[in-house]
Amino acid sequence: MPVNTDPYLFVFLLLLGAVAFALGPLALAWVWSRCFSPRKPGADKNAIYECGLKSKGDAWVQFKAEYYLYAIIFLIFDVEAIFLLPFAVAFTGLPVGAFVAMVIFVLLLVEGLVWAWQKGVLTWK
Amino acid sequence: MTSQFILFSLLKVLCVFSVLMFIVGNAVWVERKVSAFIQDRRGPNRVGPFGLFQLIADAIKGFLKEDFTPGHVRKAYYWLAPAIVMVPSLLTVAIIPFGSLLGSQKMVIADLNVGILYTFGIVSLAVYGIVLAGYAARSKYPFLGSIRSSAQMISYEIAMGMSVVPLFLIACDPKGIRDLGNGWREAWQTFLAGTSSLNLSRLVAWQADHCWLIIYAPLSFGIFLAAMFAETNRLPFDLPESEQELAGGYNVEYSSMKFMLFFMGEYASMTVSAALLTTLFLGGWTLPIPGLDRPASTIPLGLLQIAVFLAKMLIVEFIIIWVRWMWPRFRYDQLMALGWRRFIPLALANILITAVALWIKPGH
Numbered sequence: 001m002p003v004n005t006d007p008y009l010f011v012f013l014l015l016l017g018a019v020a021f022a023l024g025p026l027a028l029a030w031v032w033s034r035c036f037s038p039r040k041p042g043a044d045k046n047a048i049y050e051c052g053l054k055s056k057g058d059a060w061v062q063f064k065a066e067y068y069l070y071a072i073i074f075l076i077f078d079v080e081a082i083f084l085l086p087f088a089v090a091f092t093g094l095p096v097g098a099f100v101a102m103v104i105f106v107l108l109l110v111e112g113l114v115w116a117w118q119k120g121v122l123t124w125k
Numbered sequence: 126m127t128s129q130f131i132l133f134s135l136l137k138v139l140c141v142f143s144v145l146m147f148i149v150g151n152a153v154w155v156e157r158k159v160s161a162f163i164q165d166r167r168g169p170n171r172v173g174p175f176g177l178f179q180l181i182a183d184a185i186k187g188f189l190k191e192d193f194t195p196g197h198v199r200k201a202y203y204w205l206a207p208a209i210v211m212v213p214s215l216l217t218v219a220i221i222p223f224g225s226l227l228g229s230q231k232m233v234i235a236d237l238n239v240g241i242l243y244t245f246g247i248v249s250l251a252v253y254g255i256v257l258a259g260y261a262a263r264s265k266y267p268f269l270g271s272i273r274s275s276a277q278m279i280s281y282e283i284a285m286g287m288s289v290v291p292l293f294l295i296a297c298d299p300k301g302i303r304d305l306g307n308g309w310r311e312a313w314q315t316f317l318a319g320t321s322s323l324n325l326s327r328l329v330a331w332q333a334d335h336c337w338l339i340i341y342a343p344l345s346f347g348i349f350l351a352a353m354f355a356e357t358n359r360l361p362f363d364l365p366e367s368e369q370e371l372a373g374g375y376n377v378e379y380s381s382m383k384f385m386l387f388f389m390g391e392y393a394s395m396t397v398s399a400a401l402l403t404t405l406f407l408g409g410w411t412l413p414i415p416g417l418d419r420p421a422s423t424i425p426l427g428l429l430q431i432a433v434f435l436a437k438m439l440i441v442e443f444i445i446i447w448v449r450w451m452w453p454r455f456r457y458d459q460l461m462a463l464g465w466r467r468f469i470p471l472a473l474a475n476i477l478i479t480a481v482a483l484w485i486k487p488g489h
Binding site: 008010013017019021025026032033046047049059060063070071074077078084090102103117123124 | 139216241266272283290294322383386457458469476480
């Protein structure tokens with residue numbers, strides 16, 4: 001049985017299918033609007049969608065710095081999660097030393113989380 | 126033989142795609158009917174029997190509506206964003222084993238050995254589409270919606286990733302499949318040949334061998350379930366959309382087909398998450414009934430196992446819909462506090478406790 005066909009080939013095929021499925025309707029809708037639908041642009045229609053009043057200032061407003069802090073902590077913990085999976089898979093064959101090392105690694109990161117918590121970073125104001 | 130194999134695999138991709146899209150379309154109808162029932166209304170009942178053709182009517186309407194691009198948007202990004210939301214939710218389905226065997230074909234699109242890592246990699250991509258949509262629309266509501274969404278999705282992604290770790294701790298059994306006689310072990314060993322430890326089929330095998338992982342790791346299940354709601358932007362965590370504050374969130378400036386892509390993308394990712402939950406915690410395509418608890422030897426059994434998988438998945442999906450109409454929305458600070466100050470420490474503790482428990486377990 002030729003099971004040695006690369007499984008990533010099918011991921012790629014699915015990707016092509018998914019892209020076609022996403023772009024196809026967009027292209028069709030574009031062609032439809034070009035060929036058949038009457039174009040009626042207008043100042044009010046083109047305006048920014050808000051509550052009916054004239055929009056004030058640019059839409060790209062300043063937003064809270066908390067978002068950046070969360071992004072940084074996210075980076076650390078997401079990478080940690082990636083490290084934890086191989087650990088979990090190899091777990092049953094691990095010697096005691098490796099297990100202790102892993103626990104220390106996790107505890108170090110926990111310490112980071114506790115520190116951020118203490119600093120109030122994790123409290124949304 | 127090889128060309129035949131590729132032909133069948135292409136057929137498989139096509140089938141999965143059509144079934145997924147069929148479920149997505151009908152999930153919208155089910156959602157409207159369920160919400161109507163819960164709110165004591167009738168729901169869609171004009172187009173076809175019980176409003177079943179509402180889906181077709183909506184599709185035609187979505188397509189024929191004016192494809193309108195507001196004047197203030199970033200055009201290229203504005204066009205790309207819906208596609209970028211749609212693609213990842215479709216890609217995740219690739220590694221989910223939705224059945225055992227039909228003939229000699231494995232019922233999974235790509236039996237990747239990195240399995241769960243692929244899932245998390247692809248799931249994280251979905252946030253790009255939403256952020257891009259909010260940025261490209263150049264309008265306040267979508268912008269705020271997309272910023273919120275990115276923070277929410279990355280927060281719960283960690284909890285989700287960590288909640289899965291105990292499963293692999295528990296289910297990585299070096300002793301392999303037990304010998305229950307009657308060709309049980311042989312069937313599984315042939316089925317799992319060539320796979321390695323992060324493969325999702327192995328989790329299914331372990332669950333068939335022991336018990337569903339929801340029993341062994343209930344805390345993981347809870348965290349995963351909640352994170353799943355947050356990742357798919359569903360109530361009680363639908364802050365990116367929150368109709369009352371942001372008037373719909375990141376897709377406010379979109380109309381017609383582009384809006385429909387966002388809409389379908391949401392339902393597709395919901396369906397795929399339900400499938401993932403089924404595989405990870407609810408035993409995948411197996412049932413503890415003789416014949417259904419091992420890779421199928423005949424075509425009817427194989428089809429029955431696909432049906433079992435779809436049934437489990439649809440039940441989970443129904444629960445997702447049900448929750449939407451039962452729960453109020455969290456406030457944003459509550460959402461972040463729940464994610465960072467409850468779920469992440471809980472998930473970490475869960476990993477440590479599971480590891481220690483397995484370590485001191487007799488017979489290790």
